[in-house]
Amino acid sequence: MTDTLVVIQAAAAELSKSDLSAAGFGSQAASAAGGVFDILLLGPMASSLSSTAAGLGARTVFTMSSGELEAYTAEAYASAVEAFLEGRSWRLVAAATSSSTKEYFPRLAALLDVPMASDVLKIESSDSQRVVFTRAVFVGNLLATVELEAPRALVTCRASEFEPPAAAAEPSTIQEVEAPSGLAHPGKSFVGIEAASSDRPDLKEADIIVSVGRGTRGPGEGIPLCEKLADTLGAALGATRAVVDAGWMANEFQIGQTGKIVAPEVYIAIGLSGSIQHLAGMRNSKTIVAINTDPEAPIFDVADFGLVADLFDAVPELTAVLEKRGG
C-alpha cells in the first residue's frame, strides 16, 4: 500500500489555506511513496466543499457528515475516521496540524494501533514499510529525523511548510459515505465556543502579521498603534503569551510553542523580546521585522530588518509613511 488519505474538517464555508496545504502534503507523500492520494471531508460542510476539493488532484474525494459530526468533538471525529477506514487501507492518514487534529489524531492512532508523527515539516522518504519525516523538537531549536516503521501510520503536517498542490488536470471522483451512528461519546458534550470577533484576516491565512509584545503596555497604550498599523497593511494581529496572560488580547492570537505556528510573508514584531517559545511559532516567516528599544533583544537574531527604536514613536511613523504612500 502506498496511498495517502488526507482528512479535512469541513466546518467552514470555504477550504482554508491549511486545508490546501494538507492536500499539498498528500500529493507530496503520494509521489514519495509512488501512490496516489484521496481526501476525506468530514463534517457538516462536507458536501458543499466537495466540488472545490475535487480540483486538488486527489483520486477520490469522500464526504461524510451526520448530526453527530455537526459540532466537532475529538471522540466523534476519531471514531468517524476509524469507522471510515474499516475495510479500506491507506499507507498514511494525514491532516494539517490544528487544535482539533492535535486532539483527535493521537486518539485515532490509539484506536487503530498505528504510530503517529506530529506536526512534520518535511517528508524525507516513504515506502510500504517505513516513512521518514523531519520535525522540530526542543522548542523548535532542533530538527529531528523521525522514522515510523509500520505498514500504516498517522501524521499531522505543519501547514506553513507545504505548498498547495498544482492545479489538477482531471477533477476527482466524489463519493458520499454514510456515517455510522453512535459516533458521539456519551460522556462528552460540546457546550459552546467563544471567539473574539475581528474584521482582520485570520492569523493562519494572512500574508502579513503585526505581532504585539509586552513592550506595548496594553490596550490603553501601544496596542491601538499596532492595530492601526495592521489595518493600514491589511495584516492580521498576533501576540506573545505575556500579552495574552495580561488579558490584553484573546488566547487565539497567541503565537508560539503553545499558540499558533505561523510563517507569513512578513512578520512585524513590536515590543516583544523573542523568547525561544515565541520564536518557535514564527521563525520560519519569510521576512521578519523587529522594533525594540533593546538592541540586545533576541528577536534581532532572527530579524531580517531590525529597528532599534521606541515603538511609541516608530509605529505611528511607520503607519504614517505607509498611509502617505498608499494615498
Next chain:
Amino acid sequence: MKLLVTLKRTPQRDARIRISEAGDSLDLDNVQFEVNPFDELAVEEALRIREAGAEVEVVVVTVGGEECQQQLISALAMGADRAVRVEPSGQSLDSLRVAGALVAVARREEPDLVLAGKLAVDDECGQVPAMMAGLLGWPQANQASSVELSEDASSLRVVCEVDAGLETVTLALPAVVMADLRLNEPRYASLPGIMKAKKKPVEVLALDELGDAGSTRSRVTGFRALEEKSPGVRIDTAEELVRALEERKLV
C-alpha cells in the same frame, strides 16, 4: 476520588540543547532537568481540586528510568500523595508504548480523572494523553485553561484554548484532561513539603509487569541544527524600513 497525574522529566524550559559532535545524539551533559512545565500545571490543578474540599488522593506517575525519581519527588513536594514510576529498563519507547504503560497503571489505580500536560517540551509530540484516552475509551479535553468539577463530582466542565477561541465542553468522569499554560500558576514546594516528600511512597513497576506489547515503531534517528539565517540589517528610520520592504515587493 482519585486523580492520576502523568509527568515527564524534561530539560529546563530555557535550556539550549546542543547536538553531540557526531551529530546523531544530544549533548545533555550540562543540562538541568525539571518536571515538564505542562505537567507541573497538571499537578497543581490536581492539588487545587483536592483543596476545593473533595476527598481526593493525588497520584503522580512517570514512565522513565531512575533519573526521573527527582521529578517525582518535586511533585510529591508540591503536595501529591504518592508516586508510581514505570521502569523501562533501558528500552526506548514510542508514544503508544508510553501511553500503553500509563493506561496499565490507570487500570490498576482506577482514577476518576487523568490529568496530563498537553505537550512534553522535549519531543513536542503532544500524543500520549490523547492516546491514553483512546485506549481507555474515555472522553478527553485538550488545551484546558479552566477545569471545574461538578458538585456531585461526576463530571467536569472544561474550557479549552482552541484555534478559534475558547471552547467549553463537559466530560463525564472518568476522563483525561490535558493542561495548557493558563490553567493555573503552579506553586513552589514549601520547605515542609520538601521534607515530607522524602517519606512519601514511590512504587516502581517494571514495564513487562504491565503487559507491554513491546514494539517501538516510531523512533528519532538523528538531529540537525536549524539552517543558519544570514544576519539581518539594522534600519534607522521608518521610511528606510518601508523602502526596504517595497524593494522586496512585500508591501
